[in-house]
Amino acid sequence: MEMKTLLTIPVLLAGTLIAFSATGEIYKWTDEQGNVYFTDRPPPNQTTEKIEVKINSYTSPTIVDIDSMFGKTDKIVMYSTSWCGYCRKARNYFKANKIAFEEYDVETTDRGKRDYQNLGTGGVPIILMGNKRMNGFSVSKFERFYQDNRKQ
DSSP: OOHHHHHHHHHHHHHHHHHHHHOOEEEEEOTTOEEEESSSSOTTOEEEEEEEEOOOBOOEEEEOOOOOGGGGGEEEEEESSSSOHHHHHHHHHHTTTTOOOEEEEEETTHHHHHHHHHOOOSSSSSEEEETTEESOOOOHHHHHHHHHHHHH
16 A cells, blocks of 8 residues: 555544534633623633534334324325435435425424324324334335325
C-alpha cells in the first residue's frame, strides 16, 4: 500500500467516529435569570446537563388488528417522522414500487399528532391497511402484510 493510502484510513476512521459521537447530544443549561436552554453544543463557561434522547422507532415490525375507531382502510396510511430511518425506508419502498400511500407526520401535522395519540403507540412508523396495523417496517414483513390485506 502507498503511504498516502495508509494515512487516509486513520483519518477517515477518526472522522467517522467524531461524526457518530456528535449526533444526538443535547445539553440543558440555565442562565443567571433562570431561563432554561437546550442546545446541541454546550456553551462555554456554563454548567450543563447532558440529556439522553431516546428515539422511538420500531426496530422489529409487528402486525396487530386496528382499533375500531380507525375502521377498515383500503389504502395505505403511514404515520411517520422526518428523522426516522425506518419511515424513510418505507417511504422509499412505496415510491420505488409505485404503491400509493398517505403519510402523516406525527410531529408536524394536526391529523398525525391526533391519530398517533389515539393509536396509543410508542414508535414510528405505523402503517395501516385493511383492518391491520403494522408497527415498524421491513420489506419482507410489509410484503406479507400488503398481500394479506389485498386478499380481504
